[in-house]
Every structure is written in structure tokens, then in C-alpha cells.
Amino acid sequence: MKVSARLDFLPVTSDSATVVHSLYLNCPTYIALIGGDMPSLNDIQRELDTLRHDTRRQAVLLFHQDRAVGFLDYKVAYPDLHSATISLLLIEEKLQGQGLGKAAVEQLEAMLRSRMDRLYAVVYGNNEQAKRFWERLGFEHLRDSGPTLSWYLKALK
Known part of the structure; x- marks a missing residue:
């Protein structure tokens, strides 16, 4: 069943580690x-602590109906000043296929459109489902960086 929903984007803090860990x-x-x-949990806590040191x-956390359903990690002004890159979009497995990932990406695109020209997405591993997901959202395969990393690109303007 597809969800027609708006997600709430709540900034991750070091206090969010338990929720992020649960999503993983x-x-x-x-x-x-x-x-x-x-x-x-310690790995997640260390990773979230590093967020504070990278301003880009x-x-x-992605919330739907007052429940954490996913996690989105992206970087602005990367790989250049006019681009942003999604490094992880994680939707709870049992909720995948309901349109939550699509809603998250569309909302992020709308937020970034006024200040970024391009949005990249990276896919780790041999994740054919993720590759199809990005392509369905209008991203084009740009290149593979070795056997475990694929780059996708979408123009925002």
C-alpha cells in the first residue's frame, strides 16, 4: 500500500542514537x-558525534504519524558548491515500498532546489533495489566507483 504523506524531518542529535540504531x-x-x-549502538553514537564537526x-530522522520510519544522511555543497549528495536513505524494511522513501527525496529536493543545482545519490554494494529506486525518481546513473559504489545524478533546476 502506497502512503501519500508528508514526512517530518527532525534533526539528528547525539541523543538520537538509540532511534537510529533501532532503524538499522x-x-x-x-x-x-x-x-x-x-x-x-556505540558505532552509531560515534557516527552521530562526527556530524557536529562537519557543517555541510x-x-x-524521518517521522510519519509521530513514528520514526527512516533516516536520511546528506551533504550540501558536495561534491561542489552547487550540489548535494545523499549518502544514505534508510527506510524501515517492513515499510519499504509504501512511498516513504519517495516522499523523503521529493521533500529534500524541494528544500534544496533554491540553493543547489544538482542532487547526487550514492548506492553502496550490489543493491539493485536501490538503483531502481533512484532511477524511478528521475536520477540517472552517472558512474561506478569500483565494484561497491554507484553514483546517480538529478538536476534540480
Whole structure:
């Protein structure tokens, strides 16, 4: 069932680690696809602490109907001043396919359109589902950076 919804973007703080960790735990297929280990709560806490030191990096919890349903990590002015790059869009596995990821990307595009010309998205691992997702949203495959990283691009203006 597709969700027709607006998501609330709540900034991630170091206090958000438990919620972010829970989202990762509810996405075991993603972790398997990228070939890594499930991050521990301490891993998440360290990662969120690094956010404070990079003023271009933004991370938000995605809320729908007062419930955290996802996590979005992106960087503005990267790889150039007129672009932004989504490095992770994580939607709780059992909620995937309901339009939440699409809503998150469309809202981010609307937020960035006035100040960025391009939006990149990166796909880690052999994640064919993610590649199709970005293509359905109008992103074009730009290049592969080795066997485990694919770049997608969409013009915002």
C-alpha cells in the first residue's frame, strides 16, 4: 500500500542514537547487501558525534504519524558548491515500498532546489533495489566507483 504523506524531518542529535540504531536493526537486508556488520549502538553514537564537526553534513530522522520510519544522511555543497549528495536513505524494511522513501527525496529536493543545482545519490554494494529506486525518481546513473559504489545524478533546476 502506497502512503501519500508528508514526512517530518527532525534533526539528528547525539541523543538520537538509540532511534537510529533501532532503524538499522530493522533493516538487516540493507546491511547484508553492503556486506558489513550491523553497527552497534556505540558505532552509531560515534557516527552521530562526527556530524557536529562537519557543517555541510545533515542527518534527519524521518517521522510519519509521530513514528520514526527512516533516516536520511546528506551533504550540501558536495561534491561542489552547487550540489548535494545523499549518502544514505534508510527506510524501515517492513515499510519499504509504501512511498516513504519517495516522499523523503521529493521533500529534500524541494528544500534544496533554491540553493543547489544538482542532487547526487550514492548506492553502496550490489543493491539493485536501490538503483531502481533512484532511477524511478528521475536520477540517472552517472558512474561506478569500483565494484561497491554507484553514483546517480538529478538536476534540480
